[in-house]
Amino acid sequence: MTTPSPATSSSAAPSKPRVVIVGCGFGGIEAVRVLSKAAVEITLIDRTNHHLFQPLLYQVATAGLSAPAISGPIRHILRSEMRRGNLTILLGEVSRIDASARSVLLEDRGMADGGPERIDYDYLIVAAGATHSYFGNDGWAAHAPGLKTLADAFNIRRRVLLAFERAEREAEMARRNACLTFAVVGAGPTGVEMAGMLAEIAQHTLPEEFRRIDSKRTRVVLVEGGPRVLSAFSDKLSQKALEQLRSLGVEVLTNAKVSTIDADGLTYEALDGSTRRLDAQTVVWAAGVAASPLGASLAATTGCVLDRAGRVVVNADLSVNDHPEVFVVGDLAAATSPDKTGTPQPVPGVSPAAKQMGRTAANNLLARLQGEPTKPFRYADYGSLATIGRRAAVAAVDMPVLGPVQFSGGLAWLFWLFVHIYFLIGFRNRMVVLTDWAWAYFSFERQARVVADPDLAPRPTAERSA
Structure with a gap:
């Protein structure tokens, strides 16, 4: 060539x-x-002016981590390369x-x-x-944001936190229940991780912080069009993930194909062909790219x-x-x-x-x-990981000596944690994430819960009817 x-x-x-x-x-x-x-x-x-560690983006969306913990300025990350004098960075x-x-x-x-x-x-x-990708239904994006950028994470975090605030002010029980219902569409790794984290927030972080509502009564519904969650994993690990999700209180709907999404929830077609409605004020899209x-x-x-x-x-x-x-x-x-x-x-x-x-x-x-032949790409697959919640994860790893190994539960969760810490770019990011995770693990607290524009929350029923 x-x-x-x-x-x-x-x-x-x-x-x-x-x-x-x-x-x-x-x-x-x-x-x-x-x-x-x-x-x-x-x-x-x-x-953008930053590199983003996307595997942990859902933690920003669920107030588990702040944005700087999983991102860093491009110019700082590549400062050593800049010193060589042949790199120009343009925004x-x-x-x-x-x-x-x-x-x-x-x-x-x-x-x-x-x-x-x-x-x-x-x-x-x-x-x-x-x-x-909304599979040709781009109008759903306004009601079911996806998660690819920091702006997406901020938007979802705002929607999640304000849903609880709206429920606290809502007098009508049906609408209060809708505020406390969160739907995640798509049961791949992002959807599973998001659903598990939402359940953990409701069950462990927010109890006793509200007077009129009980956050433990929150519904987190994971909607999957296929027959099982984490379809890229083996049947065994998929079943383990399903069991761990249910133990966290997540409702899992499989073979449920979403047909419409609007401001008040979504409609889906069940396996028996019936059309069913799920009233949810917060819908997160994790079904396609x-x-x-x-x-x-x-x-x-x-x-x-x-x-x-x-x-x-x-x-x-x-x-x-x-x-x-x-x-x-x-x-x-x-x-x-x-x-x-x-x-x-x-x-x-x-x-x-x-x-x-x-x-x-x-x-x-x-x-x-150099006029030399190129080499074909060879992907070294070291395995797949997905976390579901506290001490809950699944892992399929190709070990150097043992070969392919599958495991789940607390051991898989610890393995997932240290792998993600290792691959974070920058020593400061590793220390910040490790500290935040340790604090959250022992205290159940999530400090990244500031909403900059709370006045944009929809008014409760009583005010709308006035």
Whole structure:
């Protein structure tokens, strides 16, 4: 494979190849760390100024952790790479990728020139991630927010905390019960973790803090369209998770396909074909994801194939077909990797996979620069974890000596805890999370319960009728 010719630009061509990386998630950061040691000029573009540890985002949404505990400024995280002098970090949102011109366009966000900025590249790594998918029912988003960003977490946290405040003021019993009903749609890891944490808040954190309501009477309902929770896990672990959820007081509805979501709750179709209603003032969406719109932008200019979720179907080395200078990693990539039998398997959309893809794409990019052949991506699957609540979790781990091991309960919960502490970026974040978790474990308290705009809560029934 020959090295692509440099992209044209109105400015003088730099002496080093220009690499643009879109997105500072797990894949983007790993790519930067590999490439910063090479003789290339890197431009990292992200729509926010922070990196987010998404596996713990639900803890911010449920007031268990504050935002700085699971996030950090990009410029601080990559300060060592910045010292090498070949990394530029730009705050901006890429609106379009023009692969034919080898450039990306940034949306205007109040810049002085008033027009989009064009950034040329010789090589491109797209790690733009994913967003929520409502399966064609985008109107549900207003009533059932998903959880992908800190803004999403703040929104959900506000809705959850204000639901209890509204219940305290509500005179009508039916509406009070609706305020105290929380529905989580989707029983994957995010949905299971969210449901378990909501139940823990109601059962352990809030009792005795309200006078008119009993938070222990809160209903947390997990709605799953498939036949079981945590479908990516084995039947055994799925059943263990179901038992642990029910022991926490979570109501689990399987084979329940949501048909409508509105401001007062949701309607679903049960397995027997009947349509049923669930009145819930707070609905959280954890049922589906869709790839970043940049996948469609790439398809328009490269002719690459997109899968049903809008992800880019990549080659074995994570490059885009007919465009060896473009790599796609993370949740935006529809990649496969052979299992132990050599059978290609879809790469899951999890953080370890994104990190491995970021490193592989960066090393393949450097191989192309040196005229060497690229290597196919091989995903090292170390297992899957999901926490449900206090001393409740499931784990399927591939141990170096023991091989595949499955376990659940308190041991899996401790394993989950230390794995997430280990992978948090930055020593301060690890210490903050460990301290907050230890305090919450022994005291049942959650300190991140401040709501900045409580006046936006809907008025209770008595005031609405006045």
